[in-house]
Structure formats: C-alpha cells, structure tokens
Amino acid sequence: MRLMGICAVLLSSTIMLNGCWDYERLGAHALITGIAVDKYKAGHILGIEVMEIPKGTSGKAEQTTKPKVIISSIGIDSVEIPLHSIQTRISGQPFYPNLQILMIGKEQARAGIADIISHFIRDPDMRRTTEAVIAQDKATELLQAKPDESHFTSMYVKDMVTAASSSGRTISSDIGEISRSIHEQSVSLLPVVEPSKDRKEVKVLGTAILNKEKYIDMLNVNESVMIAFLKEDIEHGSLFMKCPKTGQGSAAMDIISTRSDIRPEFKGNKLQIRGNLKLTGYLAEYTCAGQRIEGHENIKRLEAYFTEKLNRRINTTVGSILQRSGADVLDIRDFFEKRKPDQWEAIEPDFGNLLKKAKVDIRTDVHIKLKGAGT
Numbered sequence: 001m002r003l004m005g006i007c008a009v010l011l012s013s014t015i016m017l018n019g020c021w022d023y024e025r026l027g028a029h030a031l032i033t034g035i036a037v038d039k040y041k042a043g044h045i046l047g048i049e050v051m052e053i054p055k056g057t058s059g060k061a062e063q064t065t066k067p068k069v070i071i072s073s074i075g076i077d078s079v080e081i082p083l084h085s086i087q088t089r090i091s092g093q094p095f096y097p098n099l100q101i102l103m104i105g106k107e108q109a110r111a112g113i114a115d116i117i118s119h120f121i122r123d124p125d126m127r128r129t130t131e132a133v134i135a136q137d138k139a140t141e142l143l144q145a146k147p148d149e150s151h152f153t154s155m156y157v158k159d160m161v162t163a164a165s166s167s168g169r170t171i172s173s174d175i176g177e178i179s180r181s182i183h184e185q186s187v188s189l190l191p192v193v194e195p196s197k198d199r200k201e202v203k204v205l206g207t208a209i210l211n212k213e214k215y216i217d218m219l220n221v222n223e224s225v226m227i228a229f230l231k232e233d234i235e236h237g238s239l240f241m242k243c244p245k246t247g248q249g250s251a252a253m254d255i256i257s258t259r260s261d262i263r264p265e266f267k268g269n270k271l272q273i274r275g276n277l278k279l280t281g282y283l284a285e286y287t288c289a290g291q292r293i294e295g296h297e298n299i300k301r302l303e304a305y306f307t308e309k310l311n312r313r314i315n316t317t318v319g320s321i322l323q324r325s326g327a328d329v330l331d332i333r334d335f336f337e338k339r340k341p342d343q344w345e346a347i348e349p350d351f352g353n354l355l356k357k358a359k360v361d362i363r364t365d366v367h368i369k370l371k372g373a374g375t
Helices: 002-016 080-087 106-111 114-120 124-129 139-143 153-166 175-183 221-231 295-325 332-339 341-356
Strands: 029-040 043-052 068-074 093-095 101-105 131-135 187-195 202-211 214-220 238-242 250-267 270-286 359-369
Touching (some): 029 139, 043 080, 068 080, 068 139, 101 106, 101 139, 106 202, 124 175, 131 139, 131 153, 131 175, 139 153, 139 187, 153 202, 175 187, 202 221, 214 221, 214 295, 221 250, 221 270, 221 295, 238 270, 250 295, 250 341, 250 359, 270 295, 295 341, 295 359, 332 341
Parallel strands (some): 029 093, 131 187, 270 359
Antiparallel strands (some): 029 043, 043 068, 187 202, 202 214, 250 270
C-alpha cells in the first residue's frame, strides 16, 4: 500500500509536468505534498512534507525514498522566510503542484489566516486542488503523524477529510474558496482534525467556523451534518432515530440524497430563516422490539416519525449555532445581496445580532425506501 501511494504521487506529478521529462529532470525536483503552519511568537512555525527523488549515475531513479517532514520557525510575521529556510535543507527544486493539503494550527487560525492563504494562492493549480484544514492543536504535530494506512500523512489526511465531507460529518473548502470568502469578508468552513495519541490515526472532529479570516467557533460532527444537509447535496451518510413509542432499539437510514431550499425573510426588524429540506434514503436497519415494517401505511408512519424528529433536531441545532456564533453558516447574506438588495442595506449594519436572534423554521420531508432492508 505504501509503495502504491508513492507511485501515485510520482505518476500524478509526471502528468502535471509539461513537455518531455526524464528521471534526470524529475530528480532535480523535491515534491511538496503537505504544508503546516502554526503561530510562533510574532511569526510562524512552518513545516513541509517532502519527497526527494534520488537519481543514479545513469540518470534513472535508483530507489524510492520515504517522504520526510522538515520544520522551521521565525519570530517575525513572514511565511516566506521560514519556507525559504526549509528549501535550503532539501535537495532539488521545490515542486508544489502536487500539494495535497494545507494544515493550519488552531492558535494561528484564531489570529487570522489571510496572509497564509494569500501566500499559497498564487499557483492556479493549488487554488482548485489544495484543501485546508484546521488542526485541533498544532498543525506541525499533525503533519508528523505516521498513519499505518498511508506513506504520506498529507494524502491520508486529505482522504479522511474527503470521506467525512461526503457524508456531511465535516464541510471542506479549497484554498481558492477560502481566499474568496476572506476577500468578501464572509464565513469559511474548514474541517477540524487531530492525530491520535500514538499518531497512527487522524480523527475528523467537525467543522471550524472562520469569520473574516479568524477562527471563532467549531461545529461538532452532529452540527456539521445538520448544516451540510442545508448547504450541500449529500449522497452518503446515515441518520439514526430511537424507536417510536418504546424508545428501545433504533431505526436507521442510509442517505442517498438531500435537497434544500433556504428562503430567509426580514419582517418587522426580525430575521426569519425559512426553507425546506427533502431527505431520501434506504431503510438500513429496524430493531424496534415487537414492531415490523409491513405495508405502505407502516412505511408512511415511519416516514412521519423520521420527519418529525429531524425537523425538531435541525431547527434546534441551527438555532443554537446561530445564537452562539452569530456566523452566517447558511449564506444568508448572499441570498439578500443577490435577491433582495434593498433589504440587505437595512440588515447589514446589525447582521450579526439579527442572526443570533433569528427564528429558524426549516420544514423537513423524509422519504424511505426499503431496498436492502430486512422486514
């Protein structure tokens, strides 16, 4: 598996190289696969995951080396200086188009990430392909994790985040999207991750809320799922409810689609967040004692039960997030600016407080299919 990972990086790197390249020319480069940035005094601690490609006298690669992590720090506000210091400690020209992920420590995220994103946004490939995550503690410690499943920590973290995003357990953004949010002084949502104590695994903890480039709050996994239902088209994931009536056992759905339509209103100097959410899934498990799923009417009753519970959960969760953070996690500003610009002029000066006091009324509609479920 580790050898396959190395081959994948080499193959993707050669594909991105223009023209005719041989091992001699490829060996002149050092492939940068991950970058970590932490706050340090008035400056930064910066680390890179890099793979240097050795070459023999014939010009062909003699062996494949392991990636290594190099760290440098500086007490002044500069990304370029510690990065340049690191580059003097590797053989070959740094090659960034294969950069998988940018890791930012929580302390640094609280101080702001605009200058960091601005530094790495210059490459057009990186804007679209490089994702950013917030490390629960130190980003450089996250970069030094040694997962058993992958030779490259950066690729492992990116794969974990991608899997979590597909089910709504976190919400991810590439650095191009983050740059745009910073420029517009709006909200960015980034995955929060941390290594296990033995550093052999990485856990996705939820989603960081950054407002105007600074970390202000975090959504846990359950909160992330509720927001993802309203922002993303989720085609994977699960939804669990305790059994109706008895509360013993559970009913579970495998989600196959979500569709939402958010339509906020501003009336009487109050903000109301209305909308609809339609969720469709297969009935994956039903362990309610003494109850069976037989016939159309029983399915309809179970759908009504899921709808009622999800409706209460999503409205309560979204209301709680808005109340404590005052952050525009549902892109309400964008709705008013594009569709009701006159109202936005009245809302803008006190938008944060209006969000905290907003009434949330999302109507849910759950549809259950029986494919693959025992009845």
